[in-house]
Amino acid sequence: MSIKNIFKFSLDNMSRSKKKLAIVVLLQVVVFILVGQVLIEYNKQKYILDKCENILSAPPEKCEAIDFESADLSEEKTIEFVKEIYKTEGLLAVGHDCAGVQGIVSTIFNGELRNIQSSNPYKTYIEMDDSLRCRDTQKSLIPYYEFDYVDKLDISKNQPMDTAYLILGNAYKDIKVGSEHIEVLENGIEVHFVVVGILEKGEEFVETKLVDPQEIEIINCDYEIFIMYPMEDYQYSRPYVSYAIDKKHTVEEIHNKIIETAEKYGLARDDISFLNAKKSLEIYNEPMNYVVGMILDIAIIITIATVLVSICIQSVTIIDSMNVYGIMYANGVTRKDVTLMLVLENLVKLILSIITAYAFARCYYSLAFDETVTFSNELAVLNSIVIYQVIGIGLLVMVASTIVPLIIINRNTPSKLIREIM
Amino acid sequence: MIRLNNVTKIYETQGIKTNALNGISLEIEDGEMIAVMGPSGSGKSTLLNIIGCMDTLTSGKYEYNECEVSALKQGQLNAFRKKHVSFVFQNFALMKDYTVYENVELPLLPRNISKKERKKIVNEKLELMGISELAKKFPTQISGGQQQRCAIARALVAENDIILADEPTGALDSKTGDDIMEIFKQVNKMGKTVIIITHDQKVAEKCNRIIKIEDGKIKINAK
């Protein structure tokens, strides 16, 4: 039979039993969305994990974080101390977060930096819930956010603890006003924001600007290190400061300086501790590996379940119309034709399902995340990978749900198939 | 010419063997019209299925003209069926989701005939069967006799040389059955070999030859 006729026949066949088609497509849509969600999460975690492992293969010597063991950050003296840390000579790329971005600290360079004034952090503000906030950032997932005007904001009044206060570290080379960043919170919501100003030493923040998302360029960061806190250690209210150390200074030297500063502000020696990037990554890696493994397991289970369910549906559909294949065989349709027919039918179902699932996912995201939907470049890459992964799984489903009915059909002689109606 | 030589067919289901055909030897000339009779379960349908390559034989030899059909593989059997055989069944074997027109069109699809040509052929056969006005109806919307006419039209569009009919009048009242038999006679006159399974002596008498089967063996083979 010519492909054209096979195609016509398959389409006919499907359009005659729209209910069955709808059920199969709907089921596949649900499953593809589920698998897609799991895969998105998996890819994201795997991406971070890979990065960690990459860093671990050549761990940065001079990247550290300060862990505020027992220091009370709502206290004035601690806040003053945190502010003072930035001014420590020999510190580069200082990042600071006191809100609960689980497990992830900020980024730190390990190369030469331009346009960076050490201990002069870039501050980014975001409007949330009608109040202006400054937020932490997690490099690598980057787009934009629309901003309102804010006049003469005095950050010294913005205490770290009452906002999600963050300094986008000097970790960014060539950081510019207008460059955008995104933070992915634990609940998956992305907070997008933009660099609205760069402070010189001792300067205060001036104003934010409304930024047209279209005009924003994405900053490229060619150096980055995550300092990870072990998850079980990292509490919501436990802030930290992370930094890299200048070539000219030794680790001990910096430690001593920071401890000195701490003592100056009335903190005890054991109120703070230093966490080495390598060590923190190692501690972080282990549970992460477990989590990533678990997510992958879930994805595999869902995939296997999908394959099985669609095999069942297909088989039931086929058994339901066995005699049709008998009639076809009796009228000169060959086995090859039947095979192609099934492949085409399942391919059409697959395409319908994937398009529907994709459209649904897009709608869902645009509803759930409103104007912040536009994906960052790296996130977009991850998400486009998900599409391919889902298509791959879809093809697997298609092959399985073609082969099994074919076996069922071809195990019977045409005479037996046609007798199904007799 | 169809030539069967000592053909046997043994079905095996769950370890139980059934000798459906027990050494059948038979020759059928091109253009013959044959009635196959015999009690239920005697192997009539099996014989027809083997002739029509809907089933394979267990032992013996089946030749059609120069071709040794019993030596063909599954793919070749499909091709043989496509080229030589058309069927008419007691229960009509129409696709219920397809219209009369589409059912009749079915054998033309694997034969890669253009849409225009298909339309011409189908309409011609529908007219021949006197069911042109039913073209857009579905099998469930027409009577048994009309369904069987539709099935015969489908058997005819392929222009194959052998028409195999398994109790084509079995589900019809006798008046309609007579009409259908008239159609088969016409078909036979077109030069096609027609083999009809029937329980009805009256139907059988319309054929050139009657073959009676019992327990998978030919009991009577008479003109």
Ligand SMILES: Nc1ncnc2c1ncn2[C@@H]1O[C@H](COP(=O)(O)OP(=O)(O)O)[C@@H](O)[C@H]1O
């Ligand atoms: N597919 C099959 N599997 C097992 N036994 C079968 C099968 N088809 C037919 N038979 C058996 O073969 C014998 C002949 O059947 P059949 O040719 O249908 O008889 P008839 O058409 O004369 O009534 C019967 O005993 C029947 O039960």
Ligand SMILES: [Mg+2]
């Ligand atoms: Mg029978």
